[in-house]
Amino acid sequence: MRVTCSQEQLARGLSIVGRAVATRTTLPVLSNIFIGTDDHRLKLVATNLEIGITAWVPAQVIEEGATTVPARLIEDLVKQSPAETIELEMKNANELGYHCASISATIRGIPAEEFPIIPTSETAEGEVVTLPADLLKEMISQVVFAAATDEMRPVLTGVLVKFEDDTLTMAAADGYRMSVRSAAVGAAVEAPVSVIVPARALNELARILPSDSTVDVILSPNRNQILFHADDMDLVSQLIEGAFPDYRKIIPQTHKTRTVVDTGQLLQAVRRALIFARDAANIVRLRFEPGNGLEGRMVVSAQATEAGGNEEVLPAAVEGDAMEVAFNGRYLVDVLSVMHSAQTVIQTQSSSHPGVFRPANEDTNFTHVIMPMHI
Structure with a gap:
């Protein structure tokens, strides 16, 4: 792999995916960020196996390839680099060369083959619902804080996301309080769908979503994952199994x-x-x-x-x-x-x-x- 991109664009991409990096893991590769070429773009991916975030950065691809490098190291190095062009070049399967202005560094990583395969909007299957990003961010902000942090009842650590006809309803509760927010999303779904999304995943989604865009929400056919796509980023999350309390009775x-x-x-x-x-x-x-x-x-x-x-x-x-x-x-x-x-x-x-x-x-x-x- 050999690519060039701007320091500003790479720093932004790393900040988007960085929060999905596993902090405590027995798999060393989950502490790394995947860096690879993808159709004349640079693809960045991080995951903790509960959520995965993918971001694409504009780049000039000279040679195709992929690797993974320690997340904290690459983030800090790019942040501390001047706002000039960065060149990334794989020296071998375990080493990535980094060049920016007078900076020349070698970063040791783990081969890309060991990194988990994370679904993207280009490969995911399922029904798609499109809605304004600013509306989704507002809805998340009004419910996610009411989700429980205690793992004793896992369903309460998530947010109910329900599509019915042309309405999206989100609800969260922790036993002491409950938030419910509904809004029309324009397009009706074929059949009512209810899933429980981890609150942390929605918090991260609200953090990285650009307000002036639209969001595609893709529900996997077997209802074990949900994927959000906007502009040049994807967030995929595992779903929580169980039955959410009937919020209407509360x-x-x-x-x-x-x-x-x-x-x-x-x-x-x-x-x-x-x-x-x-x-x-x-x-x-x-x-x-x-x-x-x-x-x-x-x-x-x-x-x-x-x-x-x-x-x-x-x-x-x-x-x-x-x-x-x-x-x-x-x-x-x-x-x-x-x-x-x-x-x-x-x-x-x-x-x-x-x-x-x-x-x-x-x-x-x-x-x-x-x-x-x-x-």
Whole structure:
């Protein structure tokens, strides 16, 4: 193999695939990045066997070939190189020559034949659904944080991805909170499809997706993998087996109090309350006091035995019964940070029932449920 490419393009490609490199593995080749030629482009691949990321970099291919080199070494070397043309040349199956300006280096690697074969959009089979990348990134941001990190229930460490007719629904839950986001994607699928995608895979996808492109979602016929393709990158992920809880049964259908409050004001008030609440299990109290129209108010407070406490009053439209409900303040910050609406609607039943949070903008189908804290 002998190719030339720009330092900027190679650095970008390595940053895309680098997060898929295995950090703890018994297979040394998984700590490497595959570098090979592919139809007048340079192909970069990394995998930890759970997710695989492929990126293509514009290059001048002088001689075909492929190898694998240590991920951290090649990433650091390219980052520290000047913004000039880089030449990569295989000296033998285990050595890659690297040249850039006055830099001349030899990188020892592992033959490409030992690297796992990672499916790409060019080889994958299955039904394809295309949607805007910015919409998919927004949907991921609104649900993925609610996925569990505890491996005791593997299905909860993933996000339900459901295609039905022309609608995509994503849902995540960890036993204390749940996020559900739906959106029309334009094209209808032949039959309803539901899979559970690891939250980490979706986090990485949102990180590398260009916002101004479209994404092809490809589901393998045997439903064991899902592949996302956009521009010059692919991400393929294994799926989690199991049955995701019926999210529709978790969302409360009735409420006694409905509050509409400014999202930014509430977010800042909760963040200030957390300064005290962090010494008291992150308990933040929301008190809803009805009034006439916008004359109602919401009181945000926190109390810590040693640190003290605070209380803030926010104007709000409160309909129904007066009540106080305690929530984990960090959960409140998480959902309010991705509300993407000037105002938030909060529906509550009692101090012992879950609270429902929705954007006041009815054009966005987003629902978040938080279990209350008992005090």
